[in-house]
Structures are given as structure tokens and as C-alpha cells.
Amino acid sequence: MPSARSTTLDANTVRRRNLAAVLDLVHRRRGVTRADLTRALGLNRSTIGDLVTVLVDHQWVDERDDQRRAGVGRPSPLVVTRDRWLVAAVNPELDVIDIGLVSLGGDIVERSRTVVDRPTPAEVVAITARVIGDLAARRPEARVLGTGVAVPGLVRREDGCVRLAPRLGWRDEPLGAMLNAQLGMPVEVANDAHLGARAELTFGAGRGAASLLYLNGGASGIGGGIVVDGRAVTGSAGYAGEIGHLSVDPQGERCACGARGCLETVVRRDALAAAVGLEHPDDDTLDAALQAAVAAGSATVQDALREQLGWLAIALRSAVNLLNPEHIVLGGHLAALWRALSADQREAALADALAVSASAARLDVAELGSTRLLIGAAELAWDRLITDPTEVPLDAVRS
Numbered sequence: 001m002p003s004a005r006s007t008t009l010d011a012n013t014v015r016r017r018n019l020a021a022v023l024d025l026v027h028r029r030r031g032v033t034r035a036d037l038t039r040a041l042g043l044n045r046s047t048i049g050d051l052v053t054v055l056v057d058h059q060w061v062d063e064r065d066d067q068r069r070a071g072v073g074r075p076s077p078l079v080v081t082r083d084r085w086l087v088a089a090v091n092p093e094l095d096v097i098d099i100g101l102v103s104l105g106g107d108i109v110e111r112s113r114t115v116v117d118r119p120t121p122a123e124v125v126a127i128t129a130r131v132i133g134d135l136a137a138r139r140p141e142a143r144v145l146g147t148g149v150a151v152p153g154l155v156r157r158e159d160g161c162v163r164l165a166p167r168l169g170w171r172d173e174p175l176g177a178m179l180n181a182q183l184g185m186p187v188e189v190a191n192d193a194h195l196g197a198r199a200e201l202t203f204g205a206g207r208g209a210a211s212l213l214y215l216n217g218g219a220s221g222i223g224g225g226i227v228v229d230g231r232a233v234t235g236s237a238g239y240a241g242e243i244g245h246l247s248v249d250p251q252g253e254r255c256a257c258g259a260r261g262c263l264e265t266v267v268r269r270d271a272l273a274a275a276v277g278l279e280h281p282d283d284d285t286l287d288a289a290l291q292a293a294v295a296a297g298s299a300t301v302q303d304a305l306r307e308q309l310g311w312l313a314i315a316l317r318s319a320v321n322l323l324n325p326e327h328i329v330l331g332g333h334l335a336a337l338w339r340a341l342s343a344d345q346r347e348a349a350l351a352d353a354l355a356v357s358a359s360a361a362r363l364d365v366a367e368l369g370s371t372r373l374l375i376g377a378a379e380l381a382w383d384r385l386i387t388d389p390t391e392v393p394l395d396a397v398r399s
């Protein structure tokens, strides 16, 4: 028979889990009615009411009348997110450090891009601290409670150590610990493509997909995120999904990883940018320029598209034959490439994969566009905060 003490602990644990479940659903659906919470979580109405009250008291959510249901039976209050608690999201790249403040529900409420040239980890830390301070000053009513970082490299998840980011030239850099010491808040670090996959699965093109292959094209190369049976496939230590280092041309040029002919040596952001005469464009600018060039009948751009698609198709063939994904999502310059292709060219992308493996695979561009990596990085910080919603420094912001 359990002691009184363990019974109390269990009740607290159950309550914390229920609070987390409610807040997680409000977050992922960007607002949900009490009635939908009751249905989705299998809890009774009064329990849901109590849990929502706690979340209102802790300034996570507000309640308002559900306009959509007015006049059709009794309206159920709509539980919506507040912008009181924010997290910071950071994506260091070769040429730009992208930093944002992200609200519950995955909205970037403030954002700043700082142009850099192959920054060192110490430079990333210094710029991140300064920019988060500047962005937070624009939101005096809010407080930043944690930071998530999307790194174009192999990251040891347990401590945020960047084991290898070949194009940044980083090896065994304790970025998570460095940022934590400088920012004085919890910091989580993960691979950028894993986080892009996470963002698209939660809020974007992959919503509801059970199996997803996400390919992220950034200045540092191409990364991959894999979801099987609704779960992220991270590998034994967090390094799975390195589709940019699939061999597509064994006689090809040497890759930053040391091998020859990796996908990312031939499917390149800078090649697409050069074809439209741009240097370091952001994703949206590159996308618009490629489409304009195609519409104008540019032979240079058509040649570049044809070549890049040819190499990409070789990698997709291997990936699709291996994984039989339900959904393939392309982000970054791969999305810009895809959107610039004709229907016939798109048809060719999976033509060489085994027909049975490819037949169910839907290929889309990332719905979250240039916000996907920051939203994914923010998810890392939200994961920890949502686990225990009562652990917020209430007196710090009570006014």
C-alpha cells in the first residue's frame, strides 16, 4: 500500500503532466476550445477548467469567447496563447546569424539577421547575447525564459556540444555551455535540419504525417531530418539524417567532410544564387529571383536548375528506396529550386526510385519558409518549459 507521501507526489506528477498536456495542445494548435481539450485529452470538464485556470494564473494563456461557435449551441471558451513568456531562437550560418524571439504557438515576434563571415563560436555567443538583449528590450512586457539553437552540423544533444560543423570549421565546440554561461538561461542545441523537420511536422507542410523526410538547404550545405512512425529518428547519439553527405558522384570534388562527391558538393545554394546574380540572398529573395529568371526564359538559370535537379534526384532515389516516406519536404534553397522547376522536371525527381517506394511519397516545399529553423529551434526551448508550466518566475513580471 503506497504511503501518504507517495500518493501526494503521484497526484502532483499527474497534475503537472495534465498541465503540460493542455499547454502543449494549446501551443501546437495555436489556440483550442475547452471542449476540444476535454475531447482530445480524455479529461472531464471540471478538470480541464481547473487546469486552464492554473495556466491563466501563470500567464501562459488567456480565455476568450469562441466566436466561431456563437449561436450554435453553448459556446466553449477558446484558450489562446499569450506573449508573456518567450523563447529565443538562434541559427548561426556561414554568412548570417538569424536570431528571433518566438511566442507560444510558434510565432516569431521579433527577429534580427546579423551578417557575418564564418563566425567562431565565441563570435556567435557575443552576437547572440547582444541581439537577444536588443530584441527583448522591444518587448518589455515579456520575459525570455530559454534559448534554442539550430546548428548546421553534428550536435551531441545531451550537452549541446557541436562535434563537427565542417563548413563553419567547428569541431568539438561546447556551444551550449558557452551560451548558457553568457545568457544565464537554459540553452538547448540541435542539428538545424532535425529542427526544420520538427517545425514542419508541428506547424508546417508535414502536419499529421507519420513518416517524413525533410531536406534542409542552407549556406552550410544540406541536412536531413527523418520522422518514422511519428517519431524523430536521431540515431544513437543524435547524428542521423546527414543526407547532404550521401555519395552521388564518387569521382567528384572533395567535400568538407573529407569524402568525395557528397550531395552538398554539387547541389549548392551559391550556384543557384550565382545563376541569378545574387550573393548571400535570404531564402525568400533567392526564391523570388529564381522564379523571375525562369519566367524571363533565362538559359543560364535553366542550365543550373537542370544540373542541380539531376544530382538531387540521385540522392532522393536512395533516400526514398531506403525510407519509403509518406511525405518529403524541401526547405531553404532546395525549396527555391523545387518551386522554379516545371511540372515535367518535378516528375523526373523521383522517376528513378523504386515505383512502389515512391508511389505514396508526396513532395512539397517547407510551408514555414525562412522561419522554419527558428521555429524549430524554439521548439527545443518550449519542450523543457512546457514540461512544467508552473515553473515560471511569476514575481519577475507581476505588475
Ligand SMILES: [Zn+2]
Pocket (backbone or CB within 6 Å): 244, 245, 255, 256, 257, 258, 259, 262
Ligand atoms: Zn561530405
